[in-house]
Amino acid sequence: MSRIQTRNLSYSYSAGIQALQEVELDLSSGSRTALVGPNGAGKTSLLLALAGLIRVSGEIQINGTLLSPDSVDDLRKTMSLVFQNPDDMLFMPTVIEDVCFGLETLGLNEQQILERGQEALAQVELEGYENRSAHHLSYGERRKVCLATCLARRSSLVLFDEPSRELDPHGRRNFIDLFQQMTGTLVLATHDLELVLETCAQMVLIDGGQVVIVGKPKAILVDQKLMEHHRLEVPHSLSRHPHVHC
Amino acid sequence: MKQAFIDRYARLTSPIHRLSTGFKIKFTLLLLALLLLGFPLLGFTIALPGYGIYTFLILTIALLSRVPFSFLLTRSALVLPFSALIVVVNYFSGNLALAQMSETLIKSLLSIFTLLLLTSTTPFHEILKQISRWKAPGLLVIILAFMYRYFFLLVAEIEALERATKMRHASVSGWKRIRVYANIVGLLLIRSFERAEKVYDAMRMRGFTGDLR
Numbered sequence: 001m002s003r004i005q006t007r008n009l010s011y012s013y014s015a016g017i018q019a020l021q022e023v024e025l026d027l028s029s030g031s032r033t034a035l036v037g038p039n040g041a042g043k044t045s046l047l048l049a050l051a052g053l054i055r056v057s058g059e060i061q062i063n064g065t066l067l068s069p070d071s072v073d074d075l076r077k078t079m080s081l082v083f084q085n086p087d088d089m090l091f092m093p094t095v096i097e098d099v100c101f102g103l104e105t106l107g108l109n110e111q112q113i114l115e116r117g118q119e120a121l122a123q124v125e126l127e128g129y130e131n132r133s134a135h136h137l138s139y140g141e142r143r144k145v146c147l148a149t150c151l152a153r154r155s156s157l158v159l160f161d162e163p164s165r166e167l168d169p170h171g172r173r174n175f176i177d178l179f180q181q182m183t184g185t186l187v188l189a190t191h192d193l194e195l196v197l198e199t200c201a202q203m204v205l206i207d208g209g210q211v212v213i214v215g216k217p218k219a220i221l222v223d224q225k226l227m228e229h230h231r232l233e234v235p236h237s238l239s240r241h242p243h244v245h246c
Numbered sequence: 247m248k249q250a251f252i253d254r255y256a257r258l259t260s261p262i263h264r265l266s267t268g269f270k271i272k273f274t275l276l277l278l279a280l281l282l283l284g285f286p287l288l289g290f291t292i293a294l295p296g297y298g299i300y301t302f303l304i305l306t307i308a309l310l311s312r313v314p315f316s317f318l319l320t321r322s323a324l325v326l327p328f329s330a331l332i333v334v335v336n337y338f339s340g341n342l343a344l345a346q347m348s349e350t351l352i353k354s355l356l357s358i359f360t361l362l363l364l365t366s367t368t369p370f371h372e373i374l375k376q377i378s379r380w381k382a383p384g385l386l387v388i389i390l391a392f393m394y395r396y397f398f399l400l401v402a403e404i405e406a407l408e409r410a411t412k413m414r415h416a417s418v419s420g421w422k423r424i425r426v427y428a429n430i431v432g433l434l435l436i437r438s439f440e441r442a443e444k445v446y447d448a449m450r451m452r453g454f455t456g457d458l459r
Contacts, residue, residue: 053447073455081451087399088444093371093391102452133371135398149452 001029002078002157002185004050008058011045011209019045020056021209027185027202029063029156034196034203034217035189038231042209043189044084047159050187051081062157077106079157080150084165086142089149090134095126098134099148106153120152121145124178140171147178160188164195193221193235205230252394255313255366262311262367267376274364277304281356297352304360313366322359329354370394396441403434 009023019042027033035043049056052072060067062075083089092098100117108116121127124144134142143163150158163179164172172195179186179199190196196203196217203217207230213220221227222238256263262270281300308318333350336342342350365373371391378387407430 048447051447051451053450073453076451076453079451081448083444083448085444088441089448091392091395091445091448093374093394097371102449102454105453105455131371133369133395135395153452 001183002063003027003029003061004157004185004187005061006050006058007061009046009049009056009060010058011049011054011056018209020049022058023206023209023211025204025211025214027187029185030183031202032186032200033188034200035187035206036191036193036196036203036232037206037212041206041230043206044161045209046206047081047161047187047189050157051079051159052076053081077153078155079159080153080155081159082146082150082161082163084161086134086139086146089146090142093133094131095121095134095137095145096130098145099152101149103152116152116154117148120148123151123181124148125174140167140174143167143171143175147175151182156184158182158184158186160186160190162190162192163188164190164192193217193232194237197221197235197237207231252397253365253368253370255311255317256369258312258367260310260312260367262307262363265367267368267372268379270364270368271373271376274360277360278357281353281360297356300356304356304363307363308359311363311367313363318359318362318366321362322355325354325358326351392445396438399441400434400438403437404430407433 004025004027006023006025009020009025010018011020012018023042023046035046037043045054048054050060050062050067052060052067052075062079065071065075067075090098092101096114096117099120100113103113103116118127118130121129124147126141126144126148129137129141129145134145137145163175167175172192176195176199179188188195188200200217202214203220204214205212205220205226212230213226218238221235224234227234277300308315329351333342333347336350337344337347371394374387374391374394378384
């Protein structure tokens with residue numbers, strides 16, 4: 001399991017827009033943390049920074065190892081990132097090849113790779129899909145294959161970018177069940193506040209690239225003023241006055 | 247969304263579909279070699295009988311494979327504008343005589359028809375697996391895999407943009423219409439670059455450092 005510590009993390013896009021501003025975080029190993037914030041808050045940038053996919057100023061330590069160009073390849077062996085759009089992740093001709101892609105870098109032989117791949121597919125209930133092409137699958141199934149790629153790697157740190165986006169209620173429930181079974185440090189960036197309440201013990205509210213507050217989801221999400229100030233809303237299950245849509 | 251798969255009919259059942267992938271690839275390569283190089287070697291001084299026999303052969307295979315003729319013919323015809331352009335350019339630059347022009351067009355049409363027969367009777371990933379087993383360069387295999395994977399997405403994006411355009415610019419015509427389509431092409435190019443970046447990120451996350459197995 002991986003502990004994540006960031007210090008003075010800042011990042012700006014080439015257009016000069018500040019995506020992250022002096023982000024300080026300490027996520028303990030085995031924790032389940034949700035990054036919540038309005039559009040453009042910096043959630044995805046933070047995930048990309050933690051994955052070492054964008055160059056940021058400041059420090060990121062994963063399990064005490066400083067994330068740097070020299071250490072990033074080794075650190076990536078212990079982490080996975082589930083992208084927002086499954087089509088960005090699934091590029092091999094068949095499902096099993098996609099799930100097994102890159103497993104040889106973990107020092108596994110061909111037999112072990114295949115076993116891991118099949119085991120991961122079984123975990124996401126996609127047995128028998130090995131030789132199918134990803135683009136023949138439904139959106140929900142493609143999301144499951146993405147999840148299987150992470151499960152096959154047995155990563156100690158998994159980063160999810162909008163994992164419940166565009167999933168139907170059954171697909172979303174399926175994701176929650178799988179998420180609950182996963183071990184390791186899990187970080188998810190999402191707008192799905194009910195998902196946060198159900199799955200995460202910790203929440204980071206982020207806006208304008210800055211960390212606003214870190215705490216228990218229920219305690220933060222129930223604060224209507226805070227939510228409205230950051231272009232969010234109190235989730236329906238916590239709201240004393242449910243939102244009525246006419 | 248239209249199902250614009252290259253191997254749309256590859257999962258039919260027919261005697262041709264049941265043949266081994268390796269055999270089908272070898273046979274296709276043999277046919278193409280025969281078409282492009284082989285007729286003079288077999289003693290055909292006039293190419294016409296050769297083309298006749300070749301056409302009969304591939305039509306028989308097509309019939310046995312149960313792949314609709316309309317699909318094979320329309321897809322084969324797609325290559326004609328490109329072949330025609332090459333032929334015309336070569337004619338005006340003095341590289342081709344008038345008689346050779348029609349022969350080049352026939353050859354290109356028959357070549358594509360032959361390749362379509364292969365991809366319509368064999369799932370594309372089986373072809374990739376087979377050429378990998380034959381030690382084809384990994385880079386070539388992965389480029390082909392990406393082309394297959396993302397061609398579908400590209401078509402889907404073109405359709406979505408076309409629909410969005412129609413909804414808002416139904417009455418646009420002439421130069422304005424050309425401008426709109428030029429913008430779509432530009433947008434597709436940008437989106438393709440962005441997707442390429444994301445796919446590369448996804449590959450790096452799974453340990454890809456530039457080497458292919």
